Amino acid sequence: MCGRFALTATPDRAAAFLGLPELEDFPARYNIAPTQPVLMAIAGLPRAPGSNLPDRQPMLVRWGLIPAWVKDTREFPLLFNARSEGAAEKASFRAAMRHRRALVPASGFYEWRQSGGKRGQPYWVRPKHGGLVAFAGLIETYAEPGGSEMDTGAILTVNANADIAHIHDRMPVVIDPQDFARWLDCRTREPRDVADLLRPAQLDFFEAVPVSDLVNKVANTGPEIQERAMVEPEPEKARRRKPGADDSQMSLFQQ
Template sequence: MCGRYASTLPPEMMQELFKTLNSIELMPRFNIAPTQPVAAIWEESNRREAHFARWGLVPRWVKDPREFPLLINARVETMAEKPAFRDALKHGRCIIPASGYYEWRTNPDKSKQPFYITHEDGHPMALAGLYATWSGPEGEEVDTVATITVPANGQLSVIHDRMPAILEGDAIEQWLDVRGTDARTAYQLALPLADGALKFHPVSTRVNSARMDDPALIEPVSDVRPEPVIKKKAGGGAQMDLF
């Protein structure tokens, strides 16, 4: 899954790269977490614009979001059938600009080591996403999004079995064109990137806390794997325990 990411693109760069008709004020973020406002791009009435949206999709038909599960990811294998995602796949596709994302590897001792994952060439990412606008009883409207995940490629499988669907080139144009690209075609665009397209390095476990948000979070740290602690049995025998 993708549960944290960073976005440090200046507004003018995001507008130029993704060809939006507008620009929104953005501060560099290094630890974006679910339920927080994120920048997302979609097309509506032939206008491609950037918006702020809540990370955690809430379909239009939900009566009370507080009683609805937090949907931050849509699995590519089931998004076309799940009631929460199937309409958005047809009419509410978006991209979520990112500089990189975090994933956690489970170590043999069950501890978790976070990694920061970026394009090999450092180019910004376009995470494939779905959006929906929830309307409340008082007329309030909230734009909400979820990222799409796919099976990890061979390179990333050493960290986790899932990865976000990252769009490139013409796939971005097709994904956002909800009028010209039907859901079946769009579904086929959400694929794992090829091995070698991404790079990663271990980072501090400070990223585990959503309160942390500073440039040091994306800096590499030593990848220290847990070493077995060998203790002798009481009595000095030769047999040892492995922990």
């Protein structure tokens, strides 16, 4: 299984998009992978009357959620994604869905088309009109046995729309800017109150650009991994699928 996305916007643009205070400087990141730190935004403290303080705050989160009840992380799978269809009931995500919903800013994500049961052609999936998107995220603070705490997170997924389904059957949940406040409001809105936001992106929102296999290696972190690549036609055998074949393996956003 592989997971990658990118955040190449400047800190000022990311802060303005999410409605955050000024962010510390950070470099463009072209190949973000699980276990690495990612920027997320959560609802902040309620504003006092007449206050100019922002009501959202940034967090640096390890990509790979660890539920608070886990005893031994070595025996627990890396939950960098959460299926939105059952997240509100699943033990691993239930508390985060109720109390710690977040936004994950991104310039786009990568997905791989399957070929013969193996990871095949990679694609850079980006907003067709440019700019940033916000994926639906979840945060869980894990207390390590030694007493230190670590903020961890996951990205929610949903069935892919027709723009992406020819590559893979899952895609990240995109929260529209007009819905940011509602998604982040964990004080007055329960998971059932925001369930309608867990839907595929609208058609024609994303475009999928074929890229080279440079993105397959985490060590490759430059802009060249997003350059358009030539795609060779798939062999006839690769295009044939057995009845009941399952393409759910090796997804970018799957759990």
